[in-house]
Amino acid sequence: MIEFRLDPASGVPTYLQLVQQVEHALRLGYLKPGDQLPKVRDVVANLAINPNTVLKAYKDLETKGLAVGRPGQGTFIQAALSQVALPELAELRKSLLGWLTTADAAGLDEDGIVALVTRALRDFYERCPGQGGRGGAASGETEVVA
Amino acid sequence: MTAQTMPTRPAGPGRLRPVPWRRMAWVNWRQHRVALAGVAAFLGGFAVYLWLSGLQMHHAEAAYCHPAASISCAVNFTGPYSESAIIVSIVLQAVPALIGAFIGAPVLARELETGTFRYTWTQGIGRLRWALAKLVLLAVAVTAVAGAFTVLFAWYNQPWAAAGYVSPFSARTFDLLGMVFAAWTLAAFAIGVLAGMLIRRAVPAIATTLAAYAALAFATGLWLRERYISPLVTSSASPPASSWAISGWYTKGGRFAFGDHGSGIANTVRQICGGPCHGTHQDPAQLLAQRGYTHWTSYQPASRFWTFQWIEAGWLLALSVLLIAVAIWLVRRRAA
Amino acid sequence: MNTNIIEASGLGKRYGSTWALRECTLAIPAGHVAALVGPNGAGKTTLLNLAVGLAEPSAGRVSVLGGQPAGSPAALDGIAFVAQDTPLYRNVSVADMLHLTRNLNRHFDQHYAQTRLSELGIPLKRKSGKLSGGQQAQLALTLALARRPRLLILDEPVAMLDPIARHDFMASVLTAVADDGVSVLLSSHVLAELERVADYLVLLSAGQVQIAGEVEDLLAGHRLLTGPTAQADRYTAGPVVYTRRGDAQTHLLVRVAADDPVPPGWEAHPVGMEELALAYLREPGAGALPGPSLSGVAR
Numbered sequence: 026m027i028e029f030r031l032d033p034a035s036g037v038p039t040y041l042q043l044v045q046q047v048e049h050a051l052r053l054g055y056l057k058p059g060d061q062l063p064k065v066r067d068v069v070a071n072l073a074i075n076p077n078t079v080l081k082a083y084k085d086l087e088t089k090g091l092a093v094g095r096p097g098q099g100t101f102i103q104a105a106l107s108q109v110a111l112p113e114l115a116e117l118r119k120s121l122l123g124w125l126t127t128a129d130a131a132g133l134d135e136d137g138i139v140a141l142v143t144r145a146l147r148d149f150y151e152r153c154p155g156q157g158g159r160g161g162a163a164s165g166e167t168e169v170v171a
Numbered sequence: 172m173t174a175q176t177m178p179t180r181p182a183g184p185g186r187l188r189p190v191p192w193r194r195m196a197w198v199n200w201r202q203h204r205v206a207l208a209g210v211a212a213f214l215g216g217f218a219v220y221l222w223l224s225g226l227q228m229h230h231a232e233a234a235y236c237h238p239a240a241s242i243s244c245a246v247n248f249t250g251p252y253s254e255s256a257i258i259v260s261i262v263l264q265a266v267p268a269l270i271g272a273f274i275g276a277p278v279l280a281r282e283l284e285t286g287t288f289r290y291t292w293t294q295g296i297g298r299l300r301w302a303l304a305k306l307v308l309l310a311v312a313v314t315a316v317a318g319a320f321t322v323l324f325a326w327y328n329q330p331w332a333a334a335g336y337v338s339p340f341s342a343r344t345f346d347l348l349g350m351v352f353a354a355w356t357l358a359a360f361a362i363g364v365l366a367g368m369l370i371r372r373a374v375p376a377i378a379t380t381l382a383a384y385a386a387l388a389f390a391t392g393l394w395l396r397e398r399y400i401s402p403l404v405t406s407s408a409s410p411p412a413s414s415w416a417i418s419g420w421y422t423k424g425g426r427f428a429f430g431d432h433g434s435g436i437a438n439t440v441r442q443i444c445g446g447p448c449h450g451t452h453q454d455p456a457q458l459l460a461q462r463g464y465t466h467w468t469s470y471q472p473a474s475r476f477w478t479f480q481w482i483e484a485g486w487l488l489a490l491s492v493l494l495i496a497v498a499i500w501l502v503r504r505r506a507a
Numbered sequence: 508m509n510t511n512i513i514e515a516s517g518l519g520k521r522y523g524s525t526w527a528l529r530e531c532t533l534a535i536p537a538g539h540v541a542a543l544v545g546p547n548g549a550g551k552t553t554l555l556n557l558a559v560g561l562a563e564p565s566a567g568r569v570s571v572l573g574g575q576p577a578g579s580p581a582a583l584d585g586i587a588f589v590a591q592d593t594p595l596y597r598n599v600s601v602a603d604m605l606h607l608t609r610n611l612n613r614h615f616d617q618h619y620a621q622t623r624l625s626e627l628g629i630p631l632k633r634k635s636g637k638l639s640g641g642q643q644a645q646l647a648l649t650l651a652l653a654r655r656p657r658l659l660i661l662d663e664p665v666a667m668l669d670p671i672a673r674h675d676f677m678a679s680v681l682t683a684v685a686d687d688g689v690s691v692l693l694s695s696h697v698l699a700e701l702e703r704v705a706d707y708l709v710l711l712s713a714g715q716v717q718i719a720g721e722v723e724d725l726l727a728g729h730r731l732l733t734g735p736t737a738q739a740d741r742y743t744a745g746p747v748v749y750t751r752r753g754d755a756q757t758h759l760l761v762r763v764a765a766d767d768p769v770p771p772g773w774e775a776h777p778v779g780m781e782e783l784a785l786a787y788l789r790e791p792g793a794g795a796l797p798g799p800s801l802s803g804v805a806r
Contacts, residue, residue, distance in 0.1 A: 031703065033699070033702075033703075036779065039702070039703050065685055066682060066685045066686060069678065069681045069682050069684070069685045070678050070681075070682045071678070072678075072703070073674050073675075073677040073678040073681055073703065073704065074681065074703040074704065075540050075681060075684070075703065075704055075705065075706050076681060076684050076685035077540075077706050078703065078706070151769075187580050187581055187584055187613065188613065189580065189613075190610075190611065190612060190613055194610035194611070195610070197606070197610050198607055198610050198611060201599065201603055201606070201607060202596065202599070202607075205598070285594060285597070286590065286592065286594040287594045287595065287596055288594075289561060289588070289590035289594055290590065290594050290595065290647075291611070292560075292561060293559045293560070293561065293583065293586070293587075293588040293590075294583065294608065294611035294612050295580075295583050295584045295611065295612035295613050295614070295654065296583075296611045296612065297580055297583050301611070504563065
């Protein structure tokens with residue numbers, strides 16, 4: 026079972042913070058298929074947030090195929106996060122490092138690089154509506170920064 | 172988005188069974204128990220005193236006052252007990268005012284003053300039912316207590332009546348006997364309730380209640396009461412025993428001459444003597460009678476005691492109902 | 508359930524010659540935590556008093572719980588109201604406050620109330636006036652929730668509370684929402700904390716409703732555009748709520764349809780509830796979204 030926390034200063038919508046924390050926990054192995062997510066009532070009682078927000082986050086996880094709701098029992102993790110295969114991940118990382126070297130050589134500092142990537146990410150996802158619009162863009166933003 | 176369990180209770184639009192009246196009895200008791208207990212302690216103590224001293228008076232009167240005009244009666248009964256009897260009647264006459272001020276005035280004023288009306292008036296019982304139950308129950312309670320005191324006082328007063336010291340229309344007895352005492356208590360309560368509703372603050376409402384009650388009591392005793400029924404008129408030397416003399420005047424030749432208060436008598440006597448009547452020890456009444464003046468007295472006979480009780484209790488009851496109804500109407504329409 | 512928990516049409520309230528609320532038309536569907544937001548004196552308390560029947564409208568009408576007249580027996584029965592500063596009988600013990608409330612209502616869940624108070628560590632024997640501010644608020648809330656209302660109305664419930672008490676209070680309210688599905692209408696002038704709490708927003712300003720709607724729809728219907736000042740005056744794609752103009756760069760908070768394209772040269776950002784509310788409150792002239800759908804009022 027994981028404990029949710031909220032960062033009021035992040036600007037990320039509350040439901041999305043919940044979704045991201047579940048995904049993060051899945052990636053780091055804190056959550057495995059079959060694990061139960063906190064009951065809506067408990068999340069509400071701990072964080073003082075609107076129950077509809079929790080329901081929305083859990084529904085989002087269900088839509089993504091990560092979780093499944095069992096009536097009368099709660100919401101359970103169904104699948105691991107669909108990770109890109111490890112060799113490809115290494116390859117992507119290598120090419121990104123190469124790009125970063127180029128950017129550095131062009132005189133961009135760290136903040137400049139982050140701004141550029143953020144901008145490019147937003148443009149990319151806005152052109153491809155299939156990736157989830159506003160929420161997707163914000164989601165991408167945090168992951169890059171993190 | 173709204174995939175929630177919905178309310179456990181149906182939205183029945185039909186007529187709801189209201190909150191039972193009897194539950195308000197507990198609410199009243201809980202909310203006013205300090206005031207009620209205070210009043211009960213005070214009146215209870217007073218009642219015990221009345222009972223004990225009443226017993227002594229009964230014994231003294233029975234032992235020494237046959238005949239009533241005897242010296243032994245004066246020494247053993249009227250002398251020793253008259254002072255305490257007067258104090259008792261004064262304290263009792265203050266009781267309605269105290270009940271009006273300390274039970275009536277705060278009932279609504281306290282709710283408005285502290286803002287608790289926003290709690291009370293939004294409960295399921297509804298403010299109309301709440302106000303009705305609260306005011307009617309308290310009104311009945313204070314009236315019943317006053318009624319009980321009337322019975323006690325009537326017993327306490329018996330020795331004085333037996334010894335012939337009681338005139339039924341004296342303030343000391345008319346106000347405290349029969350139905351009038353309870354009616355005045357109810358009226359004082361109603362005055363307090365309405366003052367509290369209008370003024371919305373307890374302390375000024377208490378002061379206003381005392382002032383309004385005093386004004387009404389004096390106006391009644393000094394002006395209104397004697398006008399309930401036209402008084403009888405007699406030309407005999409004095410009105411019948413135990414009756415209530417209202418006023419007196421002189422006539423001559425069937426025409427009004429002057430009142431028996433003020434300078435009328437003195438001026439006329441001076442005129443008759445042709446100047447100050449030196450050395451005459453004649454009774455002016457006799458002198459005036461010799462010269463054709465007739466003395467008249469208007470009075471209310473003792474037999475009208477109960478009629479007057481009914482009249483006074485009746486209009487006080489009507490006034491109380493009216494005041495409480497206005498207070499309830501104000502509760503209903505008062506905008507927060 | 509599609510009933511409207513509160514409906515107002517042309518609702519107005521005048522005190523003397525001043526309108527505390529005017530021309531208020533509103534329909535809040537059941538199942539929401541609705542926030543009534545506005546500066547002090549905007550008419551929040553007036554609207555709530557009208558809804559619970561403590562005040563009578565000077566104009567228009569208001570109904571609750573799907574068409575019940577405000578203040579009627581059925582309305583009083585189904586609505587629990589916690590007034591500002593949570594007025595309680597200070598000299599009455601907690602246990603007797605429970606008993607009192609039970610005697611003043613048709614329904615009262617004594618077991619629930621006692622359990623809740625013991626969970627909160629509020630002693631039953633203490634006089635309610637001797638409780639801390641947070642405990643008084645929790646007691647008032649317990650009394651309200653134990654009536655099992657369909658609508659809970661809270662007037663500035665957390666204004667006087669410290670941060671921990673605020674959090675605990677709102678957690679209690681929202682837990683009741685999760686448990687019973689009670690609808691909530693609460694007023695506040697503290698915007699920051701409402702963002703996570705409310706899913707329906709009513710903005711009041713100077714006695715009039717500026718916007719009202721589901722938070723999600725409102726946020727989707729607005730965006731913040733950032734672009735060169737030179738182009739700011741030429742933005743005509745939709746209504747502009749609020750403009751913050753710099754020498755070079757200008758921010759426009761605009762109303763849009765969700766799939767409107769971003770005009771060339773502008774950068775679009777989603778807006779948060781606080782930002783949106785502040786923008787409207789700074790521009791009292793802006794407002795009047797398409798009116799809400801009234802069902803029960805036009806009888």
